[in-house]
Amino acid sequence: MPRPQAPLFVMDGQARVLCWSEWARRLLGRAAEDVVGTPALPMLSEEPEDAAPSPGDRGDAWYVRRVPGDSAGPQWGVWPAGPAEPDGLDDAVLDAVFTQAAVGLHVFDTDLRVVRVNTVAVGMRGVPEDSIVGRSVAEAYAGLSDGVVEGIVREVLETGRPSRDVLVRSYPRVDPEREHVFSTSAFRLQDRTGRPLGVVATAVDVTERERAQARLRLLHTAHETIGRSLDVLHTAQELVDVTVPAFADGILVALTDSVLRGKAPETLPREISPLLRCAAVAGAHWQPPEPGAILLPGLFGGELPAKPALVPSPSPDVSDGDDPSGQVSLVVPLTARGQIFGVVAFRRAAGAEPFEPDDLTLADGIAARTATCLENALRFTREHIVMTALQGRPQRQEAATHRAVEVAQGHRAGGGGAGAWSDMIPLSGARVALVVGQVQQPGISGVATMSQLRTAVHSLAGLDLEPHELLARLHATTLRLAAEQGGASAADAPTASCTFAVHDPVAGRLDIARAGMSLLCLVRPDGSVDPAPVPAGPLLGAEGPPFPCGSEVLPAGSTLCVASQPLSSRGVASTERLVEALAHPGQSPRSMADEVQKIVAEDAVVLIARTRHLPADELAEWHVPAEPSAVRQTRRDVEQRLEEWGVDVDPFSVQLVVSELVTNAVRYGEAPITLRLLRGEDSLICEVSDAALTAPYLRHAKANEEGGRGLHICASVTESWGVRYSDTDKTVWTEIAVGGTGPTA
Incomplete structure (x- = not known):
């Protein structure tokens, strides 16, 4: 048994x-x-x-x-007595535990005094066994966690509940220069009746295990913390925050000059040291250099190491004067894919534990993570520079458009480089086109697509197309750009929203067409707000035309608000908040733009335009009879009006242009025929309208031909000319420079 x-x-x-x-x-x-x-x-x-x-x-x-x-x-x-007597197997087990086990044992009686210890416990204490037996638990574990072990042993003796794997730290006598970690456990000894006989406490040296786990935790923290900012200087500071004081007491991070300038990192031979500048520093072991200060290569050894290495302490001119001789720094290069981004040097205080081989491995892992993050940050910085250059916040063209509208623009920057844009494009007849667009494609490709669409809008606007016709052609351009990108799936093909509006300050007419879900509101001078004067339409590059359009004749002082809707914000801004921000016609367009910017999402652009009407003294209009004899009287009327206005323009050029355009309308057009002059600060606009929709074109007449030179002459004496169409007529217009700066006949 x-x-x-x-x-x-x-x-x-x-x-x-x-x-x-x-x-x-x-x-x-x-x-x-x-x-x-x-x-x-x-x-x-x-x-x-x-x-x-x-x-x-x-x-x-x-x-x-x-x-x-x-x-x-x-x-x-x-x-x-017999084969199973205690001095047989039981004694053999006890002898093995107390002489051969790798676990330190202390056996305490009910008075918590040591009655027996094994050889491992003696080795941990570094004192003879005779000096341990008979001592109290406080004396046996002196110097370990300020009485924590005594409290644990006493609680185990009183309650009978074992305590397992409690970590305590100390500097044992056998190794006083190095902190050790012990895992201690305690169990109560009792007889078969449950009467306590004492406590046995075990201790295992887990210093290496704990240090390995600490290194893994630090490496995990580095992966979680470094690289959040996508900025090279912030990444260097994140490296400092992670490693001081958890790994070192002092750190110096130096980045190459090219990396700090946003350029590609260098791929130099090992024997050539790149130009290094201070990016981040911490600890009293380095004199803080000025930000961006050039650091000599000697700070990191004779030449930059290709892998983690221990190098002698820096010279006294870059370190504190109390460093003992022989102290070393752990220098690690910041490299990725054969490119060098910088160097980092770690220092530990005098008297601290020196760097070990495992520390070099850990530093190499942290440096590799930092170099990868620096590469990502540098790539982001370079792409952001490109996107910013392409995005090119639109320049205000107030000088060319202030007669038609008073404009305020806004951009709520979010750093995402979204492909949103707004433009004011001067058109013929003192009209102005207002454009707000948004490419529904993130990243640099979306900004590049935006740049191409913006150029296309400028080109198409010069054709004086109706807004919905312009969007139809812009849709075809978007499809072509998607085809040129090649290989993109239907989900990745670029699409865009665009609102295109044209305001005529002469008639007070506003024509609008919409593609996509950009925000659009119309505020009248009485304070009434129309949050949807034109319904939203399909995206450019998606379903395609027809695009919703509308026309309204607005009183002067009406306000048009257009804002893009970035891809990162699927929802539309609250209509109630938008109406509340705009329902104050007494505010300036700038104040309205600031209020709307608080409502829209990041990376959105805002365009606020308050309409104006052309003053009566800057407009002259005549209805011309469809007879050749009317041309002569028309020239006289124009000459008289120029004298009344006192415009500094060549009268012969104006009379020549009026004569040619009216003659063509009488000869080739249809009644009614209208002549209109628009006086501006820098130009005089002459427009002749008739009901015929045939398009005039510029001819180059032969030497012996008497006709065919009218438009050629007009093009020679004017700044520009063109033709625009409406549903009922066509208008041939010319623009003559004021002040004698334009061409002469």
């Missing part, structure tokens, strides 16, 4: 039974109440009355050993 470690029974100094076990009842056939207090020796020679022991369970010899007890006199435990 398996034998427990507790004795068969316990007797006092007079050999009277004090404690009788269940094992004794089965072996000797007597109950505890019958034998406790009686002499023990006579029972050892009696045969059991009702027990049938198996061979080897009982013999003629008995093993007696003193055991701990609560009484004043000694107590003795009795075991049957």
Whole structure:
């Protein structure tokens, strides 16, 4: 039968039974109440009355050993001798635990004094066993976590609940220069009746395990923290924040001059040191240099190392004057894909633990992560520069458009480089085109597409097309750009929203066409707000035409608000908030733009345009009879009006242009015929309209031909000319420079 470690029974100094076990009842056939207090020796020679022991369970010899007890006199435990006696297997197990196990053992009695220790515990303490046995737990664990172990052992003795894997730190006598970490556990010793006999405490040196885990945690923190900002200087500072003081007491991060300037990193041979500048510094072990200061290569050794290396301390002119001789720095290059981004040097304080081989491996891992983040940040910086150049916030063209509208533009920058744009394009007849667009494609490709569409809008606007016709042609351009990108799936093909409006300050007419979901509101001088004067239409490059359009004749002082809707914001700004921001016609366009910017999403552009009407004294209009004789009278009327206006323009050029255009309208056009002059600060606009929709074109007449030179002459004496169409007529217009700066006949 398996034998427990507790004795068969316990007797006092007079050999009277004090404690009788269940094992004794089965072996000797007597109950505890019958034998406790009686002499023990006579029972050892009696045969059991009702027990049938198996061979080897009982013999003629008995093993007696003193055991701990609560009484004043000694107590003795009795075991049957034989193959399973304690000095056999049990003693062998105990001997192995106390002499060969790698776990330090301290056995305490109920007074928490050491009664036995094993060889490992002796080695941990670095003192002889005789100096440990008999000491209290506080003395045995002196210097370990300020009494933490004593509290744990005492709690285990009182409650019986074991305590496992509690980490304590100390500088053991055998290695006083290095902090060690011990994993301690405690278990209560008790007999079969549950009476506490003491506590056994174990200690395992887990210093290397804890240091390895600390290195892994630091590397994980570096991967989680470094690289959040996509900025090279912020990335360098993130490296400093992660490693000081967790890894080193001081750090100096130097980046190459080309990286700090946003250029491609250098790929120089190892023997050539690039120009280094200070990017971040921390700790008292480096004198803080000026930001961007040039650092000599000698700070990092004779030449930049190709891998982590320990180099002698820097010279006194770059370090504090208290460094002991022989102190070293851990220098690690910041390289990725054969390119060098900089160098980082770590220092530890005097008296701190020196760098170990595992520290070099850790520093190499952190530097590799930093170099990758620097590469990403540099790529982002370069792409952001390109996107900013392409995005090119539109230049205000107030000089060419202020007669028609008063404009305020806004851009709520978000740093995403979204392909949004707004433009004011001067058109013929003092009209102005207002454009707001947004490419629904993120990144630099979206900005490049925006630049191409913006150029296309400028070109198409010069054709004086109706707004919905212009969007139809811009849709075809978007499809062509998608085809040129090649290989893009339907989901990745570029699409765009665009609102195109044309305001005529002469008639007060506003024509609008919409593609996509850009914001559009119209505010009248009385404060009423129309949040959707024209419904939203399909995206350019998607479903395609027809695009919704509309026309309104607005009083002077009406305000048009157009804002793009970036890809990052799928929802539309609250209509109520937009109406509230715009329902103040007394505000200036600039104030309205500022209010709208608070509502729209990041990377959105805002265009606020307040309409104006051309003053009556800057406009002259005549209805010309469809007769050749009317040309002569028309020239006289124009000459008289120029004298009244006092315009500094060549009268002969004006009369020549008027004569040619009116003659063509009479000869080739249809009634009604209208002549209109528009006076501007820099130009005089002459327009002739008729009901015929045939297009005039510029001819180059032969030498012997008498006709065919009219438009050629007009083109020679004017700044520009063109033709625009409406549903009912066509208009041929010319622009003559004021002040004698234009061409002459």
